[in-house]
Amino acid sequence: MILNHRDYRADSHFDAEVVVVGTGAGGAAIGAMLAELGVDVLFVEEGGHHPTSSFNPYLAESMPRLWRDAGTSVILGRSTFLYAEGRCVGGSTVINGAMTYRAPEEVLQSWHAQVRDDSLGPAAMESWFERAEQDISAKLHRDIAVGGDNRIMALGAERAGWHHEKNRRNHIDCVGSNNCILGCVTGAKQSTLVSYMPRALGAGARCLTEVRARRLLIERGRCVGVEGRVVDPRTLKPTGRIRVRAQAVVLACGAVQTPHLLLQHRVARRSGQLGRNFVTHPNVKVLAIYPHEIGGWRGLSQWGQVRQFHEEGIILAENMGPSGAVAAALPFHGRAIWQRMKHYNNMVLSGVLVEDSNTGRIYRGPFDTAVPVYSITQADLRQFLRATRLLCGMHFDMGAERVILPFTRLHELTSADQIALIDESRIKISDLELFTPHLMGSVRLGGDERDSVVNPDHEVWDLPGCYVSDASVFPTAIGVNPQVTIMAMALRAGERLAARVLARRRAA
Amino acid sequence: MGASDDANVAEVALLDRFPDDGWVRARRWSPSQGMVNAIYGLIGAICPGRSDGAPADKSVYDAVFVQMVQTFPYMSRLARMGLPWIIRVLDWSPIWRFEGVVRLQSLPPEQGSAVLDRVASSRFALLRTFVTAARAAVLTAYFDLPVVHDALGYDPVGFMRERIALRRRLEAGKVSEQTDLLQPSPQTLLAAAVDKS
The missing domain is CATH 3.30.560.10 (Glucose Oxidase, domain 3)
Incomplete structure (x- = not known):
């Protein structure tokens, strides 16, 4: 079920076992994994749902629909420059070039050594890469x-x-x-819009579109949900409020928006690494x-x-x-x-x-x-x-x-x-x-609370119940297109999170 | 859009302009008359003139203006704050560059274009960035117009319809043919390469 601004009341409440913020490579992959394992998943997506039938080659009308800020997002520095990020169901996978390079072996080895977690080494990640590549049909061309x-x-x-x-x-x-870059018109590209999202929805997941997550709900030191604002499509101003309560919140908004959301909650205080390593x-x-x-x-x-x-x-x-x-x-x-x-x-x-x-x-x-x-x-x-x-x-x-x-x-x-x-x-x-178009780091994953923001399970060290599943968790740059590495890590994190949620359900 | 039970509503694009997928477009930016004049001045200076087959009549410039004010509400907050300011700075550029006592909007397009050339080669990176931003805003809209596509010999819709039909044939189990290969061939490209022998 996909909802949009017409379906919300001024103050809407939802419950789920896991709420996933974002439907791009990290969000859709982990959401589909969770939903297919029987977890009640609800997605929150800032952009709209634009099916393949709506894609066309006109830049000036497609970019406002599919790209964050209509493609005018900038990175400040000695050379100010533009970055590309999707804002629609499917996220950046709808507008990317569809490359499926894995993080190189030496990068995975360095992550393994840095994080001190065997499940991040090249051998352990192999099966996750294979699964992601199979899910999105990674192959050469005719x-x-x-x-x-x-x-x-x-x-x-x-x-x-x-x-x-x-x-x-x-x-x-x-x-x-x-x-x-404006959405695949033949439906051939297996963005998460046509791969993971239909699977997640088919397994019973729900998706709230046109809702911008504004803050996390935190009770007694634990993340218990997320609050968002419905955006009026005519004025682009926030109107109604949406509150989703869940056992776990997965942030998958990308390497710019995920730290932005976390920064207001003063997490990762021991390391001071939140927002860094971008x-x-x-x-x-x-x-x-x-x-x-x-x-x-x-x-x-x-x-x-x-x-x-x-x-x-x-x-x-x-x-x-x-x-x-x-x-x-x-x-x-x-x-x-x-x-x-x-x-x-x-x-x-x-x-x-x-x-x-x-x-x-x-x-x-x-x-x-x-x-x-x-x-x-x-x-x-x-x-x-x-x-x-x-x-x-x-x-x-x-x-x-x-x-x-x-x-x-x-x-x-x-x-x-x-x-x-x-x-x-x-x-x-x-x-x-x-x-x-390749934004990474900023919510670094690590094996020690003193030098990272999330632990090897992708859970924020000092905010239980809050997980991160996007390129922001990469401990270092990977030097290749990040899509498949994001998905592989999301699947790995999803399996671990599902085990926790289902164990809690059984215990209850 | 409404509630839907299926994320993948259709297999292929209909290639319609302003497709009806239930998405509501934001209200256009409504600039003041002074700003409208400044924007048209920039459009004239940045778009190609009438020379060499470039579409350049009033309807083209009006379409560029409409695209710009439609896109503006979706831009980043920084861009929304900065663009009107950039437009004003560039509109006044003939004056602050001591090149005349009229604004860009009052200059013939060729002269306005020449003034922007000089701003674009300024030693100040910020001024160069202003011209880059203004060019991007105007040229994205101009080169997105079907009349300009026609003048370039660029027919994305026709090509995409052909490719959609080809993919449907492949999905139906048919094999591709020699005529489905895109030109030019490798032999043609190699023949045009520099002869190293």
């Missing part, structure tokens, strides 16, 4: 889904002698309609214009990744988007923007992802706003410059006429001979045009 920009990257990498790894993505018969896996876009048609908007959003430099913390990949998104990312306007955009059919939008070497922090701002603060380091800047040079070289080698750069001081190169300008232009951190 050739019919591959477009011109995908091929350019694969061929360019091959000519450069780089290792190019094909992405496994969560899909059933993807045919490359390339509307991933990592973003930042990226920049490099756009190449070819003298012939590529049709990058036809075909997969991303077929593979150049993994040649992954051990150094660099991933290169293509990621073509709708014309509105591409134009907004270019450093031009007026006649100059048309001179480039008229070649939209000849464009390849590629990007550089750099693994974090720094951490940021989430603050609670005025007016119930979360304020993420994060800056890249000089070492990161050098990585971005190097990776941009590599991408430029590859595109010119593949025949590109010009390459548009992600720097406010140096916009464009028209030949391989000009690549040296990237070093000569003295690009600073504040000159980088960054972006990120």
Whole structure:
């Protein structure tokens, strides 16, 4: 059962065994696991329920429906930049690129050593990854889904002698309609909207949509529920109040909103780590214009990744988007923007992802706003410059006429001979045009209350009954797309939580 | 939307503009007349002019304006507080840059565009960010219009209908055909690459 603003009274009360706040990768996976094990689950989702039938390729109307803040959420720092987060049933899985990379083995080993919990090691996590991948149908693609920009990257990498790894993505018969960021129009992408959520609802879970969780209900030091506000869809102002009482509250609102909600309750006082260790896996876009048609908007959003430099913390990949998104990312306007955009059919939008070497922090701002603060380091800047040079070289080698750069001081190169300008232009951190869809950390999981916020069961150390199931619990950055790791950890946490809830029910 | 028992109501998108899934849209932002003039000044300076086949008549600019005021209520609080301020600062940019005694809204689009070029290359990162934000707000809306899609040769709806039909065929157990492969082929792309020999 899915409810929305029309179904609520001014003051509505609900009861459940477990209330899950958020329906993205972490929330839907743990909620489905719990519901299928017989637990009474109720989801609270801030966004609306937009079924596959409602998706379309129009950016300016889809972003307000599916994206938090219509895509205008920013991270403050030495280079202020945008981040992407879903706000709808399915969360960010509805608008992501569907990559299903696992956290690398060395990352899991470091978590194992750091947390001192055997169930987080590579061997123990293997079965959870397999289960998540099976649940969302993670696999490679058929050739019919591959477009011109995908091929350019694969061929360019091959000519450069780089290792190019094909992405496994969560899909059933993807045919490359390339509307991933505005909702999959064919229903092929197995976002939680069409995978975990139907399973949870089928097992009896309920979902309250268009409700923003405002605070936790705490009685005698234990979390016993959550209070939210119904948002009037016309004024976008809070109206009615919703209270949900439950044995356990699972926060799965992402690495910005989860700490924001917890910060008002002064938890994790022993470690002081709440909101800290925020990592973003930042990226920049490099756009190449070819003298012939590529049709990058036809075909997969991303077929593979150049993994040649992954051990150094660099991933290169293509990621073509709708014309509105591409134009907004270019450093031009007026006649100059048309001179480039008229070649939209000849464009390849590629990007550089750099693994974090720094951490940021989430603050609670005025007016119930979360304020993420994060800056890249000089070492990161050098990585971005190097990776941009590599991408430029590859595109010119593949025949590109010009390459548009992600720097406010140096916009464009028209030949391989000009690549040296990237070093000569003295690009600073504040000159980088960054972006990120991968937000992690900020509610770190750990084995010791003195250096973490949640314990290995994902329960907040000093707030029994309150659990966290999203990328905010990652002890460190993972350097790859986080979706499957979030799901695998959510399933692991869900099994443990279900055992507790069902034991309590039996005892009662 | 109403109560529903099934999260996955339909298999494929209908691709309708403003789909009727029960979602209620927020009231548009209603800026003052002065702000409306400033926004139109920015739209003129940021959108391409009439040259080279770019759609640039009044109906296009009106559509961009409508998209902007429809999206505004959904923006982050920081953006909602900042954008009107950014619009005013940029509208007054010819004056505070000592380039004239008229605001951007009163300049011909080409001149306004040139003023923004100079603000965009300022040594102050904040001013560069202002231009980036204004461009994003205007160009997202402009390049999202069907008339602009047509001018670019970009037909997402036609392509998506074709792909939806292909997926239905695959679901029905049919096999894909050579004609379902997307062009250009790897051979074509390699032929255009730089000859290293």
